[in-house]
Each structure stands twice: as structure tokens, then as C-alpha cells.
Amino acid sequence: MPKFAANLSMMFTELPFLDRFEAAAKAGFKYVEYLFPYDYPKEQLKVKLQQNGLQQVLFNTAPGNVQAGEWGVSAIPGREADSQRDIDLALEYALALNCPNVHIMSGVVPPGENYAKYKQTFIDNVRYAADKFKPHGIKILLEALSPQVKPNYLTASQFQTLELVDLIDRDNVFVQLDYFHAQNVDGNLSRLTDALKGKFAHVQIASVPDRHEPDEGEINYQHIFAKLDEIGYDGWVGCEYNPRGNTEDGLKWFEQYK
Ligand SMILES: O=C(O)C(=O)[C@H](O)CO
Numbered sequence: 001m002p003k004f005a006a007n008l009s010m011m012f013t014e015l016p017f018l019d020r021f022e023a024a025a026k027a028g029f030k031y032v033e034y035l036f037p038y039d040y041p042k043e044q045l046k047v048k049l050q051q052n053g054l055q056q057v058l059f060n061t062a063p064g065n066v067q068a069g070e071w072g073v074s075a076i077p078g079r080e081a082d083s084q085r086d087i088d089l090a091l092e093y094a095l096a097l098n099c100p101n102v103h104i105m106s107g108v109v110p111p112g113e114n115y116a117k118y119k120q121t122f123i124d125n126v127r128y129a130a131d132k133f134k135p136h137g138i139k140i141l142l143e144a145l146s147p148q149v150k151p152n153y154l155t156a157s158q159f160q161t162l163e164l165v166d167l168i169d170r171d172n173v174f175v176q177l178d179y180f181h182a183q184n185v186d187g188n189l190s191r192l193t194d195a196l197k198g199k200f201a202h203v204q205i206a207s208v209p210d211r212h213e214p215d216e217g218e219i220n221y222q223h224i225f226a227k228l229d230e231i232g233y234d235g236w237v238g239c240e241y242n243p244r245g246n247t248e249d250g251l252k253w254f255e256q257y258k
């Protein structure tokens with residue numbers, strides 16, 4: 001049975017961020033993920049996790065200057081120092097929060113820029129991170145984002161991310177398989193899951209096309225969850241969706257998995 005993690009950046013947004021931990025625990029979650037921890041001291045987040053009996057399973061490196069259109073800097077040529085600073089900070093948080101996975105955000109490649117240069121910059125920066133995280137047993141995750149959500153992100157297809165994982169060639173670097181983006185770009189989700197078997201170490205879910213609860217839309221998540229069990233996937237499944245309304249009211253799909 002999948003181990004579900006509440007995504008506190010998207011779920012329970014009726015509440016201030018720090019109150020979402022308790023809400024997730026009360027709703028029956030044992031695991032949480034969220035985009036960025038950096039607005040809060042790590043000690044404060046650690047207490048929230050402990051108080052509510054939760055394990056943090058994922059967060060991301062810092063996004064850079066979001067107002068200026070950045071969504072990660074690790075692929076941007078000339079920003080290597082910023083990338084390494086973000087990676088070092090992520091490692092500090094991961095150690096303090098005992099978090100087993102960190103997603104390294106690549107960034108956007110503006111049209112007309114030299115794609116190969118961005119790709120190589122990302123490969124170099126992820127290798128830096130992989131070697132720093134390895135002694136601590138922390139996995140690095142790379143994600144493809146569909147153009148509907150983030151146009152011109154370094155990778156849109158799961159297969160582009162898989163190629164990067166192979167080129168980076170470090171045994172603690174994996175694909176973060178977000179089925180919402182995968183359905184938008186690649187489709188054929190059962191075969192895709194087989195093709196990525198052993199190469200992904202975290203999953204995220206949401207309905208397509210509306211990115212709501214996994215009980216509507218064009219993806220049959222009952223089938224996907226059975227597929228993940230069938231291939232022996234033992235990582236977490238992050239609920240990275242925008243609730244249709246009140247978060248708790250939308251959690252009927254989760255009843256059978258508590
Ligand atoms: O947007 C997503 O799907 C994510 O998982 C990232 O963490 C942020 O882009």
C-alpha cells in the first residue's frame with residue numbers, strides 16, 4: 001500500500017503554514033512534504049514534526065528570484081555559486097529535519113538560450129550535490145514540469161529527466177515521478193512506470209486536467225497505486241494537489257489508505 005505524504009504547500013492552505021502540520025496529522029497522515037522550509041528556522045519545523053508525530057519526506061532547493069521568473073537556479077550558467085549555496089543550505093535543513101529526499105530545482109531555459117549549456121550546468125551542480133549528500137544517505141530528486149505549469153523548465157518529459165539521471169551517473173540521484181506532469185506530457189502511465197522502475201524514488205499525484213484530488217479526471221489512480229505495489233515501489237506518494245474546496249472535505253479518497 002502506498003505511503004501517502006500530505007503536501008503542505010498545496011493542502012490545508014485554509015490554515016497558516018505552521019498549523020498545517022497538526023491538520024495533516026489529524027487527517028491521518030504520517031508523512032509530509034512541502035516546497036520550501038527556508039522561511040522558518042529548522043528547529044521550529046523540527047518541533048512541529050515531532051509534536052505531531054510526522055516525518056518530513058521531501059522539500060526543494062530554493063527557487064531563486066520567483067518574481068523575475070526563476071524556478072530554481074541550478075541549471076543557469078554563471079549561477080553555480082548560488083546553486084551550491086542553495087544545495088548547502090538544503091543539506092543543513094535535510095539533516096536537521098531528518099529528511100531523506102531533496103528535490104533540486106533546475107530552472108527555466110529562456111527561449112533562444114543555449115539548452116546544452118544549461119543541461120551541462122545542471123549535471124555539474126547535481127553531481128556536486130550528490131557527492132555532498134551521499135555520506136548522509138540523502139537522495140536527490142530531479143523533476144520534469146509540464147509546460148502548462150512551468151513553460152520552458154529544463155525538463156518537461158519524464159524521459160528527459162531519466163536521461164539526466166543516467167548522465168549524472170550517481171547512485172543517489174533519482175527521478176521524482178509526478179503523474180500530473182507525466183500525464184500532461186508523456187501519457188501511457190503504466191508503461192511509463194515500468195520504464196522508470198528503479199529510477200524514481202518519489203511519486204507525486206493529482207488529477208488531470210485540474211490538479212485536484214486523485215478521485216476525478218483522466219488518471220485512474222486505483223490502477224496506478226496497484227501498479228506501484230506490483231513493481232515493489234517502496235517510496236512515498238506526495239499528495240501535491242489543489243483541493244477542490246476545503247482540504248478535509250476532499251479527503252474521502254484517503255479513508256481506505258489510513
Ligand atoms: O510543481 C511541482 O510539481 C513540484 O513538485 C515542484 O516541487 C515545484 O515545481
Ligand SMILES: [Mg+2]
Pocket residue numbers: 143178204240
Ligand atoms: Mg511535483
